Amino acid sequence: MNKNTRPPDKIDTLLKGIHKVEAPAFLLTRIQVQTEHLKESTIPIHRAYSAIFAFALLFFINAWAIQQNSNSNNDVSVVIEEMNILSNENLYGD
Amino acid sequence: MNFEELYNKYKNLVFNLSLSYLQNREDAEDATQEIFVKIHSKLSSFRKASKTKTWIYRIAINHCLDVIKARKRIKRFAYITNIFYPDSSELKHDISDFNHPGVQLEQKEATAKLFDCINLLPEQQKTALILTKIDGLSMKEASEIIGKSPKSVESLVQRAKQKIKKTYKNEGI
Numbered sequence: 001m002n003k004n005t006r007p008p009d010k011i012d013t014l015l016k017g018i019h020k021v022e023a024p025a026f027l028l029t030r031i032q033v034q035t036e037h038l039k040e041s042t043i044p045i046h047r048a049y050s051a052i053f054a055f056a057l058l059f060f061i062n063a064w065a066i067q068q069n070s071n072s073n074n075d076v077s078v079v080i081e082e083m084n085i086l087s088n089e090n091l092y093g094d
Numbered sequence: 095m096n097f098e099e100l101y102n103k104y105k106n107l108v109f110n111l112s113l114s115y116l117q118n119r120e121d122a123e124d125a126t127q128e129i130f131v132k133i134h135s136k137l138s139s140f141r142k143a144s145k146t147k148t149w150i151y152r153i154a155i156n157h158c159l160d161v162i163k164a165r166k167r168i169k170r171f172a173y174i175t176n177i178f179y180p181d182s183s184e185l186k187h188d189i190s191d192f193n194h195p196g197v198q199l200e201q202k203e204a205t206a207k208l209f210d211c212i213n214l215l216p217e218q219q220k221t222a223l224i225l226t227k228i229d230g231l232s233m234k235e236a237s238e239i240i241g242k243s244p245k246s247v248e249s250l251v252q253r254a255k256q257k258i259k260k261t262y263k264n265e266g267i
Contacts, residue, residue: 011258014208015227019196023109024123028101031130038131 095146097134104147105130107229108154110196114224115158117209118193125161129154144238151225151239159217211261215254218242222250 095103108129112122132153140149192206212220218240225236226247233244240247 010204011208011255012227014201014205015223017198017201018114018194018205018228019198020106020110021113021196023105023126027105027109027123027126027130028098030127031101031134034127034131035134038135 097137100133100137100146100150101130104150107147108150111151111154111224111229112158113194113196114228115155115220116161117206118191119195120193121161125154125158129157132157148238155221155239159221162213208258211258212254214261215257219250219254219257222247223254226251 105126109122109126112125112129113119116122116125129150133150136153140146144152192202192209194202194205194209197205212223215223221240222236225231225239226233231239233247237244237247240250242250
């Protein structure tokens with residue numbers, strides 16, 4: 001027998017000698033537990049959209065409130081300036 | 095076909111394939127579990143463009159290759175850890191030992207050495223060899239799973255064997 005051909009034959013023989021084994025019986029239970037756990041931990045899509053919508057709404061309300069507040073502040077500052085009622089600690093208006 | 099039927103039909107196929115890639119019973123059990131969890135989550139989106147068996151093979155092969163990559167990362171990390179903790183005589187985070195329940199005791203040493211050589215092969219050569227020589231698939235079936243022509247698969251198997259032969263020669267086995 002050619003020396004060079006011996007190792008591949010040995011490879012085939014060894015690989016053919018590997019027997020098929022049965023998967024353990026407890027695996028299905030483990031898989032079912034994991035899939036159930038995954039189901040519980042996943043957030044439903046409609047809940048995710050509701051959360052995004054709520055945050056967006058909150059953001060716009062806040063932005064609108066800040067804008068309103070800054071506008072009213074401007075009005076007040078105009079009145080203060082025109083009536084010359086600036087808060088000043090100088091009693092005699094020097 | 096529902097999930098439980100699918101599991102009962104393919105559990106041994108997936109478990110034995112995982113054993114061929116990982117050569118460790120506990121790792122193969124974990125891999126089989128993860129593979130079936132993936133199958134469960136992807137089952138609704140499976141459009142039967144390929145055969146169910148081919149689809150399962152692909153998921154299983156990809157998962158096992160990912161586990162091997164993760165093992166290699168752990169091994170690299172172990173070497174680095176060993177540099178910083180030289181007191182320890184053995185490697186921290188060492189990888190799993192050869193523990194294949196399908197190998198007979200008298201063949202264990204020789205098969206472990208053969209798998210050491212198989213583990214050095216590139217991914218596609220390893221897959222072609224496992225599918226055709228251990229799982230006993232035809233070149234056509236293996237080619238559908240790998241996504242290459244039967245001739246390319248045959249060539250991959252031949253190159254894999256040549257590489258193993260070379261490693262055998264170099265190590266004097």
